Amino acid sequence: MLSIIKAWRDQRILRHETIDDRLWEAGLRALPMLGRLTAEELHRLRRLATLFLHHKRFMGAHGFDITAGMRLDIALQACLPILNLGLEWYDEWVTVIVYPEDFLPEHEYVDEAGVVHVERSPHSGEAWERGPVLLSWDEVNHSEGLAVHEFVHTLDMRNGQANGMPPLHADMSTKVWSQVMSAAFEALNTALDRGQTPPLDPYAATDPAEFFAVASEYFFAEPHTLCEAYPEVYGQFRAFYRQDQDTRHQRTMTDPWRKFPDGQRPRSASGE
DSSP, X not given: OHHHHHXXXXXXXXXXXXXXXXXXXXXXXXXXXXXXXXXXXXXXXXXXXXXXXXXXXXXXXXXXXXXXXXXXXXXXXXXXXXXXXXXXXXXXXXXEEEESSOBOOEEEEEOTTSOEEEEEOOBSEEEOTTXXXXXEHHHHHHSTTHHHHHHHHHHHGGGSSOSSOOOOOTTSOHHHHHHHXXXXXXXXXXHHHXXXXXXXOGGGGSOHXXXXXXXXXXXXXXXXXXXXXXXXXXXXXXXXXXXXXXXXXXXXXXXXXXXXXTOOOOOOTTOO
């Protein structure tokens, strides 16, 4: 019964709320990774983004004015990971707070000696259990995948504290997931310890939660890199996200901008 009511509410929202066509095309141009989606997937992404924009609350920090284009850019990056999962995967939080630039959150922690420390360092994004999700627009606008990184942290935290283990589907094995992720995480740290150039951003070596988030960025923005470096991780992500980004990558290599009739390459969401 609840699913029937939800479907009815979603249809009602979609009948009365739409994303302007020009805004939608600009949003696609701003995010090259969306160029791998089929027409049917883009149709579903548009519906999902419309629902996301309806249900989530956007707030500009320090009076920052969030334009409709910014909201859509963020919504598209939020919805891509859950394209085949559903918006209910984000039902534990509501608010997205957008800063114009990096921000300085204050974190308190206790060391092994019992001494309390207060840490303040620049952040470009942060996700809290049950929200909000904090983003730096300057970084979102110039680093494709940053928003994806923060939103997949919220998937990870559906099991509680972020630890690199989101709730897996019934046909997936937690044992296999743990073995694959642990092996890749250790391999990345070993490469860094040896002074080798790592296949992923070194930030992925921080802890298992960051490895999951950074590797997820690559899964959507640079799938071929992740597939070549850590094929087993790619396989687990393919099963979890229920998407095959590398197949899409190969399909679009000859004409990655085929969906844009004027043949122009994507530009930033700000139009730069």
